[in-house]
Amino acid sequence: MSQKRKWFTILLFFLLCLSPADTSPVLARPQALIQVTTTVDAINQDGTCSLREAILAANTDTQVDACQAGSGDDAIHLPAGLFYLTLTGPVEDDGLTGDLDIKSNINIYGSGITQTLIDGAGSDRVFHIASSVTVNMYNLTIQGGKTPTGSVEGRGGGILNVDGILTLNRVKILSNVADWTGGGIDNTYGTLTLSEVIIAENRADMGGGVNNSRYLLASRSLITANQASITGGGIDNNSGGRVSLFNLTLSGNIVTEGNGGGIYTDNPIQLANVSIVQNFPNGLFEEFSVRMVNTLFAKNGDANCAGDSVPDSEGNNLSDDASCGSSGFIVVPSAQIDDLADNGGPTFTYLLLPGSPAIDAGNDASCPPQDQRGAIRPADGDGDGLAVCDIGALELNAVFTDLYLPVILRY
Secondary structure, eight states: OOHHHHHHHHHHHHHHHHSOSSOOOOOOSOSEEEEOOOOSOOOSSSSOOOHHHHHHHHHHTSOBTTBOOOOSSEEEEOOSEEEEOOOOOSOOSSSSSSSEEEOSOEEEEOSOTTTEEEEOTTTSOSEEEOTTOEEEEEEEEEESOBOOTTOSOOBOSSEEEESOEEEEEEEEEESOBOSSBOSSEEEESSEEEEESOEEESOEEEEOSSEEESSEEEEEEEEEESOEEEEEOSSEEEOTTOEEEEEEEEEESOEESSSBOSSEEESSOEEEEEEEEESOBSEEEEESSOEEEESOEEESOSSEEEEESSOOEEOSOEEESSSTTOSTTEEEOSOOOEEEEEOOSSSSOEEEEOTTOTTTTOSOGGGOOSBOTTSBBSSBOSSSSSOOBOOSSSOOTTOOBOOOOOOOOOOO
């Protein structure tokens, strides 16, 4: 096997390990397209189709008000607008009041991450994904959720995924609150895949952004400004959780009374071309060895790395302090990066400044073919005529090839 393919084979094996061993249902071609026609949160006979009614129609395979009956794996299309979940009531799991309970395989399509906003109105979480169902969400924002008063769970302010298969693409998880775990998302014994996702300004005791206890795969995403009181400002990985992150930035996440501002983990994590910057009190707190390559640590509170384990470096990592150890790390006084900003692509990133020691310092054999923005790796960042992968989530001087087009439904 060539050296160039060695690390990718390791990553592929790790990703296969993330896949459930059972034959959980997967989304086939949608059998029904349910068009939501109102932003009002209601279940009645007024001749419109609300989001709540659409999910009920999909769950039960029956017509609800003006929502077409679901049939097998369904697709729900949401227009632009602000969808406040105002239909409150006792805590229940049938989607009649409070959070939107999904109990069948569904694709949910918004009209854009800034156009379609689903808001929990601070009275309940937004979505609850039931066991053994597959849900995909595209082009929308989930915000304003809060775990309900009287619920014993206290998990998942924005989304609670319990043993389901959940994929988010071009989705923002914003300003949700959990009383216990998973301010933005709580992935309990489920499979969670994130692509071009922003998880920001969520709060919980553990896992301000994401709490994971099974399988999490995230790429080309930003986890920023989340807060936890005990562990895992950005991500808390626990209870048998396995995580793979690549081309991803964790920035500005905070733990107020514990550790793991960016990431807290006591289970396996693999990092490739990740930027962990300005988290507090540390970037990574590990109770279990974390494998990483081409990963950048900078400006993280008291220390970039902390905990009882030392990172299992695959090489070509960079830290602006000595807390991560010296094996496989380039230790420098400054990473020379700009502020978090729009540098192109779907999410904010950290631009490498001229002379940054991260430029052309990565391992090409371990480098994903694109950076967090979707630009092509490797590129010639230092102008010496040689294209070499950079350390971190952004590739300097890289060429963009992505075309951002509306999602087209085909039947």
